Amino acid sequence: MTVATDEIYEKYLQKAITESNALGDELAQAAGGARVPVLGSGHPLADVFLLKYSPQASELQEGVAFYGRAGNALMKSFKRLAIDPIVVFGTLCVKCPLTDPSLASESCIARVAEEIAIVQPRMIVIMGDEALDTLNELELPLSDRIEPLEGGIQRLTPTMDALYVPDIDESLDTEDAKQRFWSSFRVLGDWYDRLPPY
Numbered sequence: 001m002t003v004a005t006d007e008i009y010e011k012y013l014q015k016a017i018t019e020s021n022a023l024g025d026e027l028a029q030a031a032g033g034a035r036v037p038v039l040g041s042g043h044p045l046a047d048v049f050l051l052k053y054s055p056q057a058s059e060l061q062e063g064v065a066f067y068g069r070a071g072n073a074l075m076k077s078f079k080r081l082a083i084d085p086i087v088v089f090g091t092l093c094v095k096c097p098l099t100d101p102s103l104a105s106e107s108c109i110a111r112v113a114e115e116i117a118i119v120q121p122r123m124i125v126i127m128g129d130e131a132l133d134t135l136n137e138l139e140l141p142l143s144d145r146i147e148p149l150e151g152g153i154q155r156l157t158p159t160m161d162a163l164y165v166p167d168i169d170e171s172l173d174t175e176d177a178k179q180r181f182w183s184s185f186r187v188l189g190d191w192y193d194r195l196p197p198y
Contacts, residue, residue, distance in 0.1 A: 009045075012045060013044060013045055016044035016045050016118050016119065016120075017044050019114075019118045020040075020044050020115075020118055023111065023114055023115065023118065024037075024039050027039065027095055027096075027111065030096070030108070036063035036097060037063065037095045037096060037097055038055040038059050038060060038063055038064065038065055038092055038094075038095050038097065039063060039064060039065065039091075039095065040065050040089060040090060040091030040092070040095075040115055041064050041065055041066065041067075041089070041090060041091075042085075042088050042089030042090055043086055043087060043088065043089055044089070044118065044119060045119060045120065046087050046088050046089035046119055046121055047087040047088075047121055047122045047123060047192075047195065048083070048087055048088045048089070048121060048122070048123050048125060048188065048192070049088075049089050049090075049091070049115075049116065049119055049121035049123065049124045049125070050066065050074070050088060050089070050090035050091070050125045050127065051090075051091060051092070051093065051112065051124055051125065051126050051127060051131050051135065052065075052066075052070070052090075052092055052093070052127040052128060052131050052167060052168060052169070053092065053093045053094060053101065053127070053128055053130035053131040053134065053167070054092060054093065054094040054101035054104075054130070055092055055094065055101075056068060056069070056070065056169055059092070060097060060099070063097075065090045065091045065092045066090040069169075069172055070168045070169055070172065071090070073168065073172055074090075074168065077182070077185060077186075080186075080189075081186060081188060081189030081192065082189065082192075082193075083188065083189060083192050087192075089115075089119050089121065091112065091115050092112075093109050093112055093130070093131055093134040093135075094108065094109060095108060095111055095112075096108040109134055110138065112134065112135070112138060113138045113140060116138075116140065116160075120159070121160060122159070122160060122161065122195070123153075123160065123161045123162070123163060123188070123191060124156060124160060124161070124162045124163070125162075125163045125165060125185070125188060126146060126162055126163070126164045126165070127165055127166070127167050127168050128165075128166060128167030128168075128170065129148060129167075130167075131167070132146060132148055132164060135162075140156070140157060141157070142157045142158055143156055143157050144156060144157075146162045146164060147164070148164055149164055150164055150165060150166065150180070150183075150184040151163070151164075151165070151183060151184030151185075151186075151187045152164065152187075153187060153191060161191070163184070163185075163187060163188055163191070164184070165181060165184040165185045166180055166181045166184065168181065
């Protein structure tokens with residue numbers, strides 16, 4: 001990168017950090033202090049945006065998306081695919097601290113659109129049917145409807161692709177489910193290899 005390009009990137013990065021922090025503060029205020037919201041984590045300008053529907057108990061406890069079993073499995077997958085975890089951001093559709101995700105309000109779930117706008121990823125990995133339905137209902141600007149085609153890369157917007165895979169949490173319970181997840185998720189490695197160098 002040239003000096004000018006570095007400066008531009010740094011400005012975008014600072015803007016993304018500021019906006020992410022503001023979103024986290026708003027979510028915390030909306031939760032009312034009783035419990036912390038489950039926030040997204042990763043690089044604020046990530047190329048890869050992981051999206052699953054709702055938190056597991058470990059994520060609710062820590063307040064961090066993909067904390068625990070799913071995160072550990074994904075880190076191993078990134079290593080196998082030679083994807084640097086620094087280019088990844090992971091979040092949930094249901095960020096509100098609810099043990100029953102069906103009680104999440106539309107305004108809680110709509111915050112995903114804000115996160116996508118902040119991060120501006122090149123790829124959104126949609127994990128499971130509920131996350132897929134949520135993303136399609138957001139109707140992002142210039143977006144196409146994403147179909148549940150496991151392992152198929154689809155155009156989401158002019159600047160973003162989407163990859164649909166099974167729900168990671170459900171995929172870790174049986175060997176068949178793990179293989180099904182891995183078969184579709186490994187497509188991300190080929191996509192990542194084709195990214196132009198910075």
